[in-house]
Amino acid sequence: MRAKFLASAGIVAATAVALTACSGGSGEGGGGGAEAASCTNTVVNADAPQVTVWAWYPGFNDVVDAYNNANDDVQICWTNAGQGNDEYTKFSTSVESGSGAPDVIQLESEVLPSFTIRDALVDLTEYGADDVKDNYAEGAWEDASSGDSVYAIPVDGGPMGMLYRQDLFDAAGITVPTTWEEFRVAAEKLKAAGTGGVLTDFPTNGRAFNQALFAQAGSVPFDYDSANPQEIGIEVNDAGAKKVLDYWDGLIKDGLVATDDAFTPDYNTKLVDGSYAVYLAAAWGPGYLQGLSDADPDAVWKAAPLPQWDAANPVQVNWGGSTFAVTEQAGDKELSARVAKEIFGSEEQMNLGIDKGALFPSYAPVLESEEFAAKEYEFFGGQQINKDVFLEAAAGYEGATFSPFQSYAYDQLTVQIFAMVQGEKDASTALDDLQASLEQYATEQGFTLK
Amino acid sequence: MATTTAPTSSPSIEPSERATHRPDRSFRRRQRWGWLFVAPFALVFLTFLILPLVFAFRMSLFSSTLATGTRFVGADNYVKAFTDPLFLEGLVTVAKFAFIMIPAQMLVALVAALVLDNLTTWASKFSRLMIFIPYAVPVVIGALMWGFLYSPRFGPAGSIFALFGAEAPNFLAQDSIFGSLVNIVTWQWAGYYMIIIYAALRGIDPGIYEAAVLDGASDRQIAWRIKIPLISSSMVMVIIFALIGTLQFFTEPQVLRGVAQGAIPTDYTPNMYAFSLAFSYSQFNYASAISFALGIVVFVFSFFFLFLTRKQSGLK
Numbered sequence: 001m002r003a004k005f006l007a008s009a010g011i012v013a014a015t016a017v018a019l020t021a022c023s024g025g026s027g028e029g030g031g032g033g034a035e036a037a038s039c040t041n042t043v044v045n046a047d048a049p050q051v052t053v054w055a056w057y058p059g060f061n062d063v064v065d066a067y068n069n070a071n072d073d074v075q076i077c078w079t080n081a082g083q084g085n086d087e088y089t090k091f092s093t094s095v096e097s098g099s100g101a102p103d104v105i106q107l108e109s110e111v112l113p114s115f116t117i118r119d120a121l122v123d124l125t126e127y128g129a130d131d132v133k134d135n136y137a138e139g140a141w142e143d144a145s146s147g148d149s150v151y152a153i154p155v156d157g158g159p160m161g162m163l164y165r166q167d168l169f170d171a172a173g174i175t176v177p178t179t180w181e182e183f184r185v186a187a188e189k190l191k192a193a194g195t196g197g198v199l200t201d202f203p204t205n206g207r208a209f210n211q212a213l214f215a216q217a218g219s220v221p222f223d224y225d226s227a228n229p230q231e232i233g234i235e236v237n238d239a240g241a242k243k244v245l246d247y248w249d250g251l252i253k254d255g256l257v258a259t260d261d262a263f264t265p266d267y268n269t270k271l272v273d274g275s276y277a278v279y280l281a282a283a284w285g286p287g288y289l290q291g292l293s294d295a296d297p298d299a300v301w302k303a304a305p306l307p308q309w310d311a312a313n314p315v316q317v318n319w320g321g322s323t324f325a326v327t328e329q330a331g332d333k334e335l336s337a338r339v340a341k342e343i344f345g346s347e348e349q350m351n352l353g354i355d356k357g358a359l360f361p362s363y364a365p366v367l368e369s370e371e372f373a374a375k376e377y378e379f380f381g382g383q384q385i386n387k388d389v390f391l392e393a394a395a396g397y398e399g400a401t402f403s404p405f406q407s408y409a410y411d412q413l414t415v416q417i418f419a420m421v422q423g424e425k426d427a428s429t430a431l432d433d434l435q436a437s438l439e440q441y442a443t444e445q446g447f448t449l450k
Numbered sequence: 451m452a453t454t455t456a457p458t459s460s461p462s463i464e465p466s467e468r469a470t471h472r473p474d475r476s477f478r479r480r481q482r483w484g485w486l487f488v489a490p491f492a493l494v495f496l497t498f499l500i501l502p503l504v505f506a507f508r509m510s511l512f513s514s515t516l517a518t519g520t521r522f523v524g525a526d527n528y529v530k531a532f533t534d535p536l537f538l539e540g541l542v543t544v545a546k547f548a549f550i551m552i553p554a555q556m557l558v559a560l561v562a563a564l565v566l567d568n569l570t571t572w573a574s575k576f577s578r579l580m581i582f583i584p585y586a587v588p589v590v591i592g593a594l595m596w597g598f599l600y601s602p603r604f605g606p607a608g609s610i611f612a613l614f615g616a617e618a619p620n621f622l623a624q625d626s627i628f629g630s631l632v633n634i635v636t637w638q639w640a641g642y643y644m645i646i647i648y649a650a651l652r653g654i655d656p657g658i659y660e661a662a663v664l665d666g667a668s669d670r671q672i673a674w675r676i677k678i679p680l681i682s683s684s685m686v687m688v689i690i691f692a693l694i695g696t697l698q699f700f701t702e703p704q705v706l707r708g709v710a711q712g713a714i715p716t717d718y719t720p721n722m723y724a725f726s727l728a729f730s731y732s733q734f735n736y737a738s739a740i741s742f743a744l745g746i747v748v749f750v751f752s753f754f755f756l757f758l759t760r761k762q763s764g765l766k
Binding site for chain 2: 085089092093095096114117118204205229230261264265266269270404405407408411414415417418421422444445446447
């Protein structure tokens with residue numbers, strides 16, 4: 001009896017220990033010895049050292065397989081740890097606890113400062129990042145760097161353009177707007193046509209989308225350099241931002257555009273069922289559109305450049321775009337940096353990413369290739385949207401600086417734009433209030449304001 | 451709970467069996483077995499509840515900001531929490547929910563339980579199950595489902611209102627989100643509370659009803675004068691459950707935020723505020739302090755409520 005009880009108690013204790021050991025140990029894998037069992041992909045060469053990678057690119061398993069087949073001396077162990085914020089939350093928790101992070105991680109360039117300030121990412125200049133600098137679009141490289149340091153290798157970008165419904169434009173007698181002034185006229189025409197739809201949506205939770213539109217009018221919200229991490233300049237309420245937000249406030253007040261939350265099921269349906277005639281999109285937008293259901297079968301989609309404030313001096317902006325960074329928890333940083341550089345660092349690999357994941361490459365040899373420019377998109381009736389729109393937009397993008405508390409800044413931006421849409425304040429007050437709240441937050445967090 | 455039974459039972463056994471030594475020793479041995487039985491639970495309890503709590507409390511005494519690093523600040527975080535307008539507004543929000551949501555749930559649960567208690571047909575069993583079923587739906591799934599029902603595009607409201615030539619309200623707008631959330635929670639929890647109240651009603655000796663009927667009491671009088679007073683201790687327990695749950699309101703607004711980010715900000719309730727502080731803004735220390743501050747508030751409210759109802763709950 002007694003022995004039996006003791007034995008069962010022992011089993012319970014052993015299980016408990018095993019459980020805790022599991023949760024503590026899984027993160028330390030990396031570099032040399034990650035357990036093969038935790039990879040989503042199949043490791044081809046089990047003897048080679050493994051590098052753990054978190055990423056959510058569509059079709060990424062094909063890219064990983066191609067890489068593992070081509071390399072004998074290193075293998076990628078890939079996990080999809082969630083898309084965007086879901087992954088960042090996990091990574092952030094791993095950084096806080098000091099274990100559990102992968103060796104290489106997909107991060108959007110806008111969140112890089114939020115992690116560099118927590119010393120979570122490796123400065124890749126020590127691992128030969130500068131050698132590959134010329135392989136990448138200038139703006140994308142700028143987004144992944146801070147001062148002289150480089151914290152990630154760019155993968156894909158989000159130069160912006162305007163996707164529109166040719167059929168709806170024709171029905172309402174609208175010509176494709178090239179300036180924001182014309183854009184407003186188009187919105188009025190569409191409303192007058194009385195089809196029930198609006199020209200486009202201005203979501204209050206647009207986050208990077210809203211910010212990109214502000215940047216087009218010259219707004220530079222943050223001034224931050226990771227070499228001097230205690231100092232930040234904040235100017236979210238500059239003239240450019242106010243001009244843009246005031247413009248949209250006017251469109252909203254006149255009922256010319258919708259203000260539905262972005263990335264909800266409702267919004268996804270409205271994008272493709274004719275409720276909006278225009279989707280102001282990044283280069284990954286066409287891929288996003290094609291994945292949506294309930295599309296209007298008669299839709300005729302076309303792509304055009306983003307409308308401009310001053311047609312004579314066009315300004316190109318970027319929405320989204322991601323990179324591969326190496327974490328401080330990486331077991332073998334040199335090897336991890338190599339993987340970060342190589343995953344999409346060859347024409348074969350990048351072309352796989354384009355074919356399987358509809359990525360818009362930051363990798364120059366592909367980006368500048370004839371083949372990419374001439375690519376015809378069936379969804380757009382055979383239009384060469386890269387040549388017509390996105391390549392020029394990508395070439396003109398000069399990079400942006402993000403804050404080390406970008407998530408907070410975006411949440412506050414949503415709060416303020418929502419208040420504006422509710423009619424509680426005008427555009428200028430909303431941005432002034434945003435400025436005040438960010439300044440207060442930065443001070444609380446121990447930053448010195450420039 | 452389990453650990454307290456051993457010490458309280460010991461005085462009652464000991465005096466009667468003190469005469470000889472052997473029972474005493476056997477008792478001690480039995481006590482040892484008791485501890486062994488409790489051990490698996492105690493281990494899990496310690497590892498997954500007590501230790502994290504201690505750890506979180508320790509974290510709440512430090513301050514770590516993005517730019518400056520970690521330092522010991524004592525109770526500063528708590529002072530900050532109780533003067534933080536976002537935390538206080540969140541408390542006001544959940545207090546409003548408590549005032550509306552708890553009576554709504556009690557009313558539905560009590561009426562349903564009283565009606566079901568009076569019926570003895572197959573319909574009553576069926577209805578009992580139907581009212582209880584929402585509780586069996588996981589909270590997240592329930593909230594997601596309601597998110598779709600409220601959706602202006604996919605929800606049924608549009609077509610229902612169109613029947614009467616009216617335009618459906620937007621259930622996810624700033625003004626209506628409160629009512630929409632009350633509805634979800636009531637739908638989900640009223641059935642559970644109904645079962646507790648119903649069980650208490652079944653526990654009443656039917657002889658009492660017979661006596662009441664002989665004295666000429668109507669059904670309504672029996673319900674008001676006999677049933678409700680007799681189940682008051684169950685009611686108090688149910689309200690305490692609801693109160694604690696409401697003050698910690700999190701899942702439903704967090705899920706609905708996915709489709710109504712403007713109407714539900716990240717600091718809508720204190721728990722959501724703590725969550726976003728920790729996981730979106732990496733302020734783990736302040737988030738711990740907010741959590742403990744909320745714990746204190748929940749404790750005070752529950753204690754106060756139990757004190758007010760000490761007569762009904764039989765604590766006094």
